Amino acid sequence: MTDLLVALLLLASGCLVLTAALGLWRLPDFFLRMHAPALASTLASWLVALASVIHFSARGPGLSLHVWVIVILLAISAPVTTLVLARAALFRRRQAGYSLTPPPTARWRG
Numbered sequence: 001m002t003d004l005l006v007a008l009l010l011l012a013s014g015c016l017v018l019t020a021a022l023g024l025w026r027l028p029d030f031f032l033r034m035h036a037p038a039l040a041s042t043l044a045s046w047l048v049a050l051a052s053v054i055h056f057s058a059r060g061p062g063l064s065l066h067v068w069v070i071v072i073l074l075a076i077s078a079p080v081t082t083l084v085l086a087r088a089a090l091f092r093r094r095q096a097g098y099s100l101t102p103p104p105t106a107r108w109r110g
Contacts, residue, residue, distance in 0.1 A: 002054055002055065002058040005051075005054055006051045006054055006055045009047050009048070009050055009051035009054070010047070010048065010051050012047055013044040013045075013047040013048050013051070014044075016040045016041075016043055016044040016047070017040060017041065017044050019036075019040055020036050020037040020039075020040030020041055020044075021037070022036075023035075023036025023037065023040070024036055024037050030089050031086065031089065034082055034085060034086060038078060038079075038082045041078070042074065042075070042078055045070075045071060045074050046071060049067045049068060049070060049071040052064075052067040053065060053067050053068070
């Protein structure tokens, strides 16, 4: 029974990564392309870690939680990496002379 659950979790993780890859391939802009893999890969890594915990806990003498260290490191590093990539892309667009915000059409009067 645990092997079936582990297999389903790993298949779900693979489907999420495939969806992220399709989003990376289909979306037109760099910033939109950043969004799809960041979210899906995080959830996919959680599913793989849960599958590993279930697998090793069923095979070993007790609850095996050492896999969560990897997930915690991914949860910390993935948003930081995404933020650094976004800031680098904004910096390069500013250096190239692109306007980053649309021109205002009317001023708000409050």
